[in-house]
Structures are given as C-alpha cells and as structure tokens.
Ligand SMILES: [Fe+2]
C-alpha cells in the first residue's frame with residue numbers, strides 16, 4: 071500500500087542516519103514517513119532515541135527478506151509520557167492496521183489483504199512482546215504477583231489472540247476471504263475488550279509501579 | 295488507590311448475564327401477545343391500567359432486564375471496580391421474573407392480590423441491584439463521563455422505582471399520594487430520560503468507538519451531553535411539580551433536544567467516518583435508534599405543546615421500541631455471541647474448526663430479524679398514531695415475531711457447544727514473525 075518515501079537500501083551505511091535525520095526534520099508535526107533499510111533498522115532508531123526522544127514514534131511495518139520497512143512519525147505533542155500514552159497509541163495503531171487489512175479483504179483484494187495482514191500481525195506480535203517481555207515480568211516482581219494476578223489474564227488473552235492470528239493467516243494465505251473476514255470480526259472483539267482492560271486498569275497500575283524509572287523503560291520499549 | 299482497579303479477572307460467569315439476556319425478549323413477546331389480544335383498546339390513553347401493563351412489560355421486562363445483565367458484565371471494565379456480591383444477581387433476576395408478570399398480570403386481570411407480590415419482588419430486586427451498583431460506583435478509581443452517566447442513571451432509577459412502588463402501593467391500599475399526574479410526569483422523566491437515556495448514552499461513549507473502530511467520542515462533548523441530561527432531569531420534574539404554563543416545559547424539552555442533537559449528530563459522524571467499513575445488522579439497529587430518538591422527541595414536543603395525548607403514545611413507541619429497543623437489540627447481537635465465544639471457545643482460538651462469532655449467530659439470521667424489527671417499528675408507530683384496531687393487532691403480531699426471533703437466536707447461541715474437532719490445543723505463533731534483534 072505504502073511505497074517507502076525514503077529508500078535507504080542503496081545508501082552507504084554511513085549516510086543512512088544523516089539522510090533519515092534530514093527527512094525527519096522536514097516532516098510536519100503529525101506527519102510520518104516510511105523508510106526501507108536492507109537490514110534491521112533498530113541501529114538507526116537507537117540513534118533517534120538518543121537525539122530526538124520525545125519527538126518521534128517508530129514502528130516496524132515489514133521485516134525479513136533482507137528488506138525492512140518501518141514507519142517514523144513526528145509527534146504533535148511531546149511524549150510518550152507514560153505507559154498508557156505509549157501503549158494506548160500503539161493500540162490505535164494496531165487497530166488501524168487491522169481495519170486496513172479487513173477492508174482490503176472486504177473489497178476482495180486477496181493479495182493486498184495478505185500484505186496488510188502481515189503488517190498487522192507484525193505490529194500486534196511486537197506489541198505483545200513489549201508487554202510480555204518489557205513490562206509484565208518486572209511488574210509482577212514489583213507488585214508481588216508471583217506469576218498470577220492480572221498479567222496472567224493478559225498473557226492468556228495474548229495466547230488466544232495469537233491463535234486467532236494463526237487462523238487469520240491460514241485463511242488469508244489460502245485466499246479464503248470469507249473465512250478471513252469471519253476471523254477478523256472475532257479477533258476485533260477479543261482485541262478491543264483486551265485493550266480496554268489494559269487501558270482502564272493495567273497500564274495505570276504499571277505507570278504507578280514504574281513511576282521512578284518510567285522514562286528509561288519507555289526508551290527501551292521503543293526498540294522492541 | 296489504583297489497586298482497587300485490579301479486577302481484570304472478575305468478569306462474571308457466563309450464565310449470569312445470559313440469564314438476563316435470554317429472558318428479556320420473552321417479556322417483549324408477552325407485550326406483543328397482550329397487544330394482539332386487546333388491540334386498540336390499549337392505545338387510547340397512556341394511563342389505563344392495561345396500557346401501563348403493556349409499557350412495563352417492555353420497560354421493566356425487556357429494557358431494564360437487559361440493562362441489568364449488561365451492567366453486571368461491563369461495570370468491572372468501564373467503571374474499573376468490581377460489582378460486590380455477584381451471586382445476588384440471581385436475586386435481581388428472580389425478582390424481575392416474578393415482579394414483572396405479577397405487575398402486568400395484576401393490572402390486566404384486576405386480580406388485586408398480584409400487586410403486593412409485584413411490589414415485594416420488584417422492591418427487593420431493585421434494592422439489591424442499586425445497592426450493588428452504588429458500591430461499585432463508589433469505588434471507581436476515577437470519574438469518567440461514563441461513570442458519571444451511570445451514576446446519574448442509577449440515581450434516576452432509584453427515584454423512578456420509588457415512585458413506581460408508591461403507585462403500586464396506592465393501587466392496592468388506596469393511600470392517595472398528593473398529585474398523581476405530577477408524580478407520573480416525574481416518574482416518566484426519571485425512568486425514560488434518566489435511567490434509559492443516560493445509561494444508553496453513557497455506555498455508548500465507550501462502546502461505539504470500540505465496535506466500529508471510530509474516533510473516540512470527544513470527551514468535552516460527552517460531558518456537555520451529560521450536563522444537558524442532568525439539567526433536564528432537574529428542571530423537568532421541578533416544573534411538573536410547580537406546574538406553570540405549558541410553555542415552561544420548553545426548557546427541559548429544549549435541554550433534551552440539545553442533548554439528543556449533539557449525541558445523535560456525533561454518533562452519526564463517528565459511524566460515517568468509522569475506520570471499519572463493515573455494515574451489518576447491528577449497525578442498522580444503531581442507525582435506526584439514532585434516527586428514532588430525535589423523532590421521539592419531536593412527538594413529545596407535539597404532545598406537550600399541542601396537548602395532544604395521542605402523540606404521547608407515538609413518543610412512547612418511538613422512544614421505547616425505536617431508540618432503546620433497537621439499540622439494545624443491536625447490542626445483544628454484539629455481546630451474546632462474543633460472551634459465548636469467550637467462555638466456551640476462546641481457549642481453542644487457533645483451531646480451524648473452532649466456531650467464530652458468525653457461526654454462533656449467522657449474519658443472515660440477524661438480517662432477517664432486523665427486517666422483522668423494522669416492520670414491527672413501522673406498524674407500532676402507525677398503530678400508536680392512528681389508534682386503528684387492525685394496526686394495533688398487526689403491531690402486536692409483529693412484536694411477537696420480531697422478539698420471538700430474537701429470543702430463538704439468542705437461545706440457540708447460548709446452547710452452542712464446542713465441536714469435538716476443535717479440541718486441539720492452540721499453538722503459539724510467537725517468534726515466527728519476530729524481527730531479528732528484537733530480544
Ligand atoms: Fe496486551
């Protein structure tokens with residue numbers, strides 16, 4: 071759907087950071103660009119975290135095949151200031167990726183639906199890992215949940231959503247769009263009620279638990 | 295005090311909301327049977343005991359029954375605190391199941407002994423329900439517009455129920471409250487505008503963006519709507535009490551009109567610009583609800599300003615069946631299949647044999663029921679407006695068909711079991727697509 075606005079695959083490695091930096095400066099607040107790199111772009115992103123923290127959002131769109139595609143956007147307001155900020159925004163982003171894939175399928179475009187679904191899946195799996203590896207273990211420790219408690223419920227629901235992703239992938243790969251759309255609907259409700267619980271309760275609790283070292287955590291999480 | 299919000303796993307067991315959702319349409323079917331049997335005799339004045347029986351089968355038996363079940367389900371998530379003593383929900387359900395037929399039966403048959411039964415059963419049901427809801431609201435970690443709306447709805451319910459019990463008491467024991475007409479007007483403001491109206495808008499702020507992936511309902515505008523509703527609920531009953539010239543009633547009517555215009559306008563815009571371009575029966579139900587609401591208000595204005603009693607029946611039909619009934623019917627199609635899925639099937643989410651939502655209630659069945667509902671709404675509005683006997687009986691029949699079909703679809707959904715082929719453990723897909731260097 072989106073051709074990269076900035077293709078860094080041909081650029082010499084030494085120039086990439088500078089070219090990406092220049093393109094970012096040229097962005098209007100609220101605007102975003104997609105950029106392609108031959109390998110993992112996280113080295114470039116680490117640079118951004120060091121120099122531009124608070125002014126940008128980054129997320130991968132496609133990985134593998136030796137060509138990575140990701141999205142860099144300029145924030146309208148400085149942030150993210152909290153886990154709720156960052157993860158709430160990422161929920162919206164995943165919602166958008168979901169809706170794009172679903173509407174491509176609804177229009178009968180199987181190839182586009184498969185491509186957009188792959189982006190959604192990448193985004194959601196990354197989101198789960200940010201939570202399961204970046205937040206939950208430390209949160210469990212600080213709150214004394216000992217592997218039970220609310221993070222366990224969230225992990226279980228992640229497993230259910232991973233199951234749904236598998237089923238969606240199976241149907242969209244076979245070009246069975248009717249089945250894919252049925253799975254989409256089920257996934258949507260599962261995802262939305264999960265997100266709501268996190269935004270209403272879990273993130274607020276995590277923001278409390280990490281109040282002292284939250285900024286450091288957020289800087290680390292972007293790189294997931 | 296955030297720790298009180300830790301009730302992620304406090305969702306009620308499946309049977310708890312389902313018992314409310316499955317019994318509710320049966321009361322609407324009963325209302326249809328009553329209308330089919332009595333015909334236009336029920337559509338002469340709003341105040342005949344038979345008409346009161348009909349309206350309460352709908353308002354208590356269908357609308358409130360569903361709203362109670364839905365609140366048990368969504369309060370933990372929307373309010374962020376647990377509903378205490380969840381088991382007592384069975385008492386609330388039982389109280390409504392005994393109280394509503396007793397009330398309707400007593401009013402229809404003239405058997406006076408049924409009314410004290412209704413009085414006791416409904417009194418207990420509402421006392422328990424309001425107690426639970428109040429405690430949950432009092433422990434809310436933060437006051438969002440949804441929490442405030444539910445609180446306004448609960449306060450309205452308390453007062454509306456108190457007045458309702460007073461009326462029933464008066465029918466049985468003959469103690470006459472000071473001014474029956476005034477108290478009835480207050481009862482209607484609080485029950486319809488406060489309990490039904492504020493609850494639907496309050497829950498809608500949170501649920502509509504979620505179901506249709508629309509932009510969130512703007513918070514400032516939601517508070518404005520709630521402020522209008524609150525002022526309407528204060529001035530309406532007050533003016534009914536003081537009873538100045540009828541033009542004064544333009545004030546609460548204007549506030550209601552403002553709330554309705556802003557709310558429906560905003561919802562239309564959100565639905566129009568929704569990211570999710572799927573149109574289904576539930577969307578139609580919401581749209582018809584948003585259309586019926588302003589029309590209901592217009593009918594009410596004609597009734598109040600023109601002193602035309604027949605228009606109060608048109609208002610009641612459009613408000614109860616057009617707005618609240620349609621919104622609730624649409625919501626049931628979202629919530630019942632999902633709850634069944636979540637409790638019975640979600641553990642097997644990866645299996646290709648596991649039923650999806652569309653297998654629990656088929657979209658084409660919803661589509662048929664939606665058509666029956668739309669036809670019923672047209673017939674009922676025409677019957678209320680004209681008072682023609684044949685239309686009234688047709689509307690009664692249509693009510694039986696539309697809600698009978700709803701009941702059937704919900705019952706079948708509730709009985710659905712996991713197919714044996716789907717019993718494979720869900721494997722983990724994590725890692726397959728994880729980008730390198732992520733860990
Ligand atoms: Fe999560």
Ligand SMILES: [Fe+2]
Pocket residue numbers: 157161197201265268
């Ligand atoms: Fe999340």
